Amino acid sequence: MKTIFSPVQLAHDPKHEISDGMLKPAVEIPSRAEIVRSRILETGLGEILPPEEFGLDPLARVHAADYLTFLESFWERWTNAGRSGEAFPFVWPVRELRTSPVPDHIDGLLGRYSFDAGTPLGEETWFAARASADAALTAAKLVAGGERAAFALCRPPGHHAHGGFYGGYCFLNNAAIAAQWLRDAGAEKVAVLDVDYHHGNGTQAIFYDRSDVLFLSLHADPLEEYPYFLGHADETGEGAGEGFNVNFPLPLGTDWAGWSTALKAAADRISRFAPDTLVVSLGLDAFERDPISKFRLTSEDFLRLGEELAGFGLPTVFVMEGGYAVDALGVNCVNVLSAFDG
Ligand code: Q9C
Ligand code: ZN
Numbered sequence: 588m589k590t591i592f593s594p595v596q597l598a599h600d601p602k603h604e605i606s607d608g609m610l611k612p613a614v615e616i617p618s619r620a621e622i623v624r625s626r627i628l629e630t631g632l633g634e635i636l637p638p639e640e641f642g643l644d645p646l647a648r649v650h651a652a653d654y655l656t657f658l659e660s661f662w663e664r665w666t667n668a669g670r671s672g673e674a675f676p677f678v679w680p681v682r683e684l685r686t687s688p689v690p691d692h693i694d695g696l697l698g699r700y701s702f703d704a705g706t707p708l709g710e711e712t713w714f715a716a717r718a719s720a721d722a723a724l725t726a727a728k729l730v731a732g733g734e735r736a737a738f739a740l741c742r743p744p745g746h747h748a749h750g751g752f753y754g755g756y757c758f759l760n761n762a763a764i765a766a767q768w769l770r771d772a773g774a775e776k777v778a779v780l781d782v783d784y785h786h787g788n789g790t791q792a793i794f795y796d797r798s799d800v801l802f803l804s805l806h807a808d809p810l811e812e813y814p815y816f817l818g819h820a821d822e823t824g825e826g827a828g829e830g831f832n833v834n835f836p837l838p839l840g841t842d843w844a845g846w847s848t849a850l851k852a853a854a855d856r857i858s859r860f861a862p863d864t865l866v867v868s869l870g871l872d873a874f875e876r877d878p879i880s881k882f883r884l885t886s887e888d889f890l891r892l893g894e895e896l897a898g899f900g901l902p903t904v905f906v907m908e909g910g911y912a913v914d915a916l917g918v919n920c921v922n923v924l925s926a927f928d929g
Contacts, residue, residue, distance in 0.1 A: 589634050619742055623907070676697035680698065701754055723765040728768075745906065867905050
């Protein structure tokens with residue numbers, strides 16, 4: 588299958604993140620994309636094409652206008668305030684605090700438009716995130732045009748980004764943007780299957796009240812794992828979307844036996860939904876050696892995942908999400924894609 592990737596995506600190059608309650612080296616780094624690109628070339632998976640530029644309209648179908656303006660104007664505001672280097676929020680409008688009026692100060696804005704301090708925002712982030720979203724859109728367009736599948740080599744990733752705030756290394760929700768674009772291009776029903784180790788809270792929230800986009804996520808139980816505040820099994824959708832959100836929180840230590848049981852249940856639900864197109868939020872961080880995760884999938888299990896997904900028999904847009912064992916990321920990612928191709 589074809590891969591979509593732009594070198595502009597490498598310009599977001601964070602040095603640090605706040606995790607485990609302290610400042611640590613960043614893990615969502617440019618080499619993640621480079622190793623996947625190398626493995627694609629090495630295995631001959633297929634052509635690697637640059638994204639088309641779709642502009643802001645398809646982003647604004649999923650994200651709030653004020654949030655996009657914040658991302659676009661962030662660096663100017665940050666430097667005007669005398670700051671330099673990557674930015675971290677440190678105060679948020681939780682519960683009892685107000686989300687409007689929106690503050691003027693950059694530190695207030697950072698908190699208003701984020702949900703964690705683990706996601707460095709820098710000079711090039713907006714450009715890299717847009718290129719990443721364009722990669723997802725281009726892959727969606729290829730599949731809408733008749734390709735069986737396409738792979739958007741997205742980074743920065745997207746599935747933690749909500750309509751109006753960033754977090755979890757994610758700024759623009761690439762999978763949601765692709766799913767919405769597919770709907771606008773004529774698909775009546777789209778399913779988004781999120782296999783990243785972490786719950787896809789942003790994608791869930793974006794489609795929570797809708798029955799035209801079915802969201803399913805296999806992930807570590809949020810009682811024990813990031814993002815902690817969404818991803819439970821009782822989140823089933825609301826209003827018209829009731830029954831169209833399906834979470835599979837799984838215990839830490841889950842291996843292929845437990846994971847694939849949940850995958851089968853997700854497959855059954857997708858088959859009943861009968862979507863026109865499938866979007867896979869392809870995180871590779873369920874891997875046994877992932878440095879920030881606690882599932883036990885092996886590199887061979889990612890081949891099995893590719894075979895299972897091919898068995899759904901659906902036009903499929905793959906959108907890369909997480910995966911931080913950089914040395915193995917190329918093998919694991921391309922294992923899914925090459926096994927899908929068969
Ligand atoms: N102790 C994605 O995979 N930090 N985002 C976790 C671990 C945040 C992951 C801290 C993890 C975000 C796209
Ligand atoms: Zn993840």
